[in-house]
Amino acid sequence: MTIPLFDTYPRLRGALPYIALGALPTPVERWTALEQEIGIGTLHVKCDNVSGLLYGGNKVRKLEFLLGRTVQEGVKTVLTFGAAGSNHALATALYARGLGVNCVSMLVPQANAPSVQRNLLFAHRQGAELHLYPGRKRVALATLMQFQRLKRQQGRFPQVIPPGGSSPTGCLGFVNAAFELRQQVEAGLLPEPGLIYVASGTMGTCIGLLLGLRACGLQSKVMATRVTSPPYTSAEKGRKLYQGTQTTLREADPTFPASSFPAEQFELRDEFLGEGYGLPTPGGAEAIAMAQQAGMKLEGTYTGKALAGLIADARAGKLREKNVLFWNTYNSRDFSAEIRHVDYHALPSGFHPYFETGAQ
Numbered sequence: 001m002t003i004p005l006f007d008t009y010p011r012l013r014g015a016l017p018y019i020a021l022g023a024l025p026t027p028v029e030r031w032t033a034l035e036q037e038i039g040i041g042t043l044h045v046k047c048d049n050v051s052g053l054l055y056g057g058n059k060v061r062k063l064e065f066l067l068g069r070t071v072q073e074g075v076k077t078v079l080t081f082g083a084a085g086s087n088h089a090l091a092t093a094l095y096a097r098g099l100g101v102n103c104v105s106m107l108v109p110q111a112n113a114p115s116v117q118r119n120l121l122f123a124h125r126q127g128a129e130l131h132l133y134p135g136r137k138r139v140a141l142a143t144l145m146q147f148q149r150l151k152r153q154q155g156r157f158p159q160v161i162p163p164g165g166s167s168p169t170g171c172l173g174f175v176n177a178a179f180e181l182r183q184q185v186e187a188g189l190l191p192e193p194g195l196i197y198v199a200s201g202t203m204g205t206c207i208g209l210l211l212g213l214r215a216c217g218l219q220s221k222v223m224a225t226r227v228t229s230p231p232y233t234s235a236e237k238g239r240k241l242y243q244g245t246q247t248t249l250r251e252a253d254p255t256f257p258a259s260s261f262p263a264e265q266f267e268l269r270d271e272f273l274g275e276g277y278g279l280p281t282p283g284g285a286e287a288i289a290m291a292q293q294a295g296m297k298l299e300g301t302y303t304g305k306a307l308a309g310l311i312a313d314a315r316a317g318k319l320r321e322k323n324v325l326f327w328n329t330y331n332s333r334d335f336s337a338e339i340r341h342v343d344y345h346a347l348p349s350g351f352h353p354y355f356e357t358g359a360q
């Protein structure tokens with residue numbers, strides 16, 4: 001299997017767990033209408049929305065390494081975490097099932113939205129075992145109990161995949177994404193980006209990219225728009241994840257370059273979160289509408305807020321001379337046919353209110 005990261009560092013192949021799941025490389029498209037409308041040197045979109053044939057978005061890249069490990073270790077069940085409508089929990093359930101691996105999802109409440117309902121139905125349809133707990137403390141306790149139950153039933157503990165898939169192993173997917181981007185720059189598909197705008201939920205995407213950019217020699221600055229509160233996104237977590245991912249790489253191949261956290265190449269943007277995770281903002285809603293005019297489907301939890309940051313910077317005149325890349329992390333594969341006949345009553349009763357009260 002050849003991927004850009006392994007092409008450059010062949011000793012990583014075989015030393016790191018990996019299984020191809022995605023439809024990579026993802027395309028790069030120029031977005032001239034918005035570029036002209038709000039005054040940007042050049043604006044391109046990295047289309048990770050089509051990163052997988054079944055289901056796209058940014059989680060697929062992480063799962064290539066996370067589930068690569070699952071397969072390598074012969075584990076039959078993964079246990080993961082997220083909010084009720086988590087794209088990560090859905091993607092994990094879906095790609096795990098394709099490998100014959102069960103997925104247990106430990107979920108906590110979030111603001112209702114149509115995408116929450118759709119994701120729950122699809123994950124259920126894909127055979128995921130879904131649990132809803134009132135908060136993080138209860139999840140911690142319940143996780144211990146699930147561990148014991150699975151050990152009893154299957155003779156072995158499940159593999160834990162952290163929220164958002166943002167462990168050092170998951171980050172490798174975005175280290176590889178940076179190498180993929182360099183190939184596309186070299187092929188003339190886009191100029192080297194001065195700035196890359198991306199949402200930060202659990203930081204695996206922005207930190208993996210940052211480390212990959214450093215390692216592959218691209219100078220692009222990562223503009224990470226916070227869409228969650230600490231501990232999911234924080235400067236300290238970013239540094240830890242950077243170091244942890246680098247350690248994973250250098251243990252697998254000591255020639256992989258060592259670098260300290262490049263603070264000058266990374267900016268964490270706090271102004272676009274609004275009232276909190278999953279809660280819409282006016283700037284996000286405007287960004288979604290502008291994207292829709294270009295036929296691009298964004299949402300209010302992640303990508304709308306990330307694009308709102310880009311638009312605000314452009315309007316402030318900061319991007320006139322810049323080559324800008326917007327990283328579209330939101331799945332655009334339509335799975336409505338898959339869930340049309342799924343009855344929500346088949347889900348555990350704790351989830352039913354999502355289907356019985358209005359979504360925002």
Ligand SMILES: *Cc1c(COP(=O)(O)O)cnc(C)c1O
Pocket residue numbers: 057058087088164166199200201202203204205206302303329330331
């Ligand atoms: C999970 C997710 C993100 C955030 O990625 P992190 O690696 O958790 O920071 C961004 N956009 C979408 C659509 C997501 O589902």
